[in-house]
Amino acid sequence: MTARNSFIRSHVPFLSLFTCLFTSLFIGACTDDGGSQDDEATETGDTDTGTDTDTGEEALAIIGDYTDEWGDNHSITAETWTNSAGVFHIEQWDNAATYLVAQNDAGNEFNPELWSRFDWTWDADEVLYYCQSVYDGASIDAALAGSADTADLAAGCGGFAWTKMQ
Template sequence: MKYPMQSLKNTLLTCSFLLTGLLLVACSTPYHTTDLPAPDIKGSYTDNYNYSQDIEAKQWIINNQSVFVYQLVNNAESYLTAKNSSANPYYPDKFSRFEWTHYFGDIWYCQQVYDASTAANANNFTIYPKADSSNPATGGCGLNGHNFPWSKLIPN
């Protein structure tokens, strides 16, 4: 699939390089933000802090006031990156990374990144390491020494 140059500005392309006698380049599928798959956890929830969590095909809405428009959805690795709406009360026009996991039959999520300057930075696991999903009910969400519990998504 070819994308016009203008569309490439909104495309996040992740490439990894492997050297085995010759240089091979493997790139993830370049999605334009309008062509992204919906998150596998798409649905309407209330979390264990009593906030509404509406995970839609193109955006995540928290408590009917914060909107995050998807830039990349990786269902295989259970995360997505999103642009924070300019109307959000916290960190408008920044970028976030939401990670999710299944734990004892429940879905838990962590907004591991909430203030990245670019989508590429929010998607960079060296800059912002993956959250620890080993026991989301007790911790593992947060950076720089923070260890918050993840939020449990309870279907409405």
């Protein structure tokens, strides 16, 4: 066996490993993973519900954690509105019309798996108020049909006052 053959035989595992790694890196760099250019996920609120309303690409305007005037905590994400009454799975929203519709969680004590509509508004001092204008809709369309009077914070929520959030 020549010195050259001995060198090649002793380095075959290394060369094979190097070739395999180089090839996988090259192939991986050339494939399209289908992601966005910056590969960051964004919340769009663009949910196809089969209705004529479109939530657009704007994030839900009221995402955050709040305490209402009665001491109840509310956690609002693009996916859920959670408070002591239960969890509500957000299906769509419209920031311009200031409402969202959500399906009541199956584990909620009241009206499980029915549909709710939450309307919101801000007063002149930029304080957030909300009204659960529908809490027992049989369908998403029934929830969408609800409404609240943003001009009447004292009685514009089905005859009751809107709830102040902080």
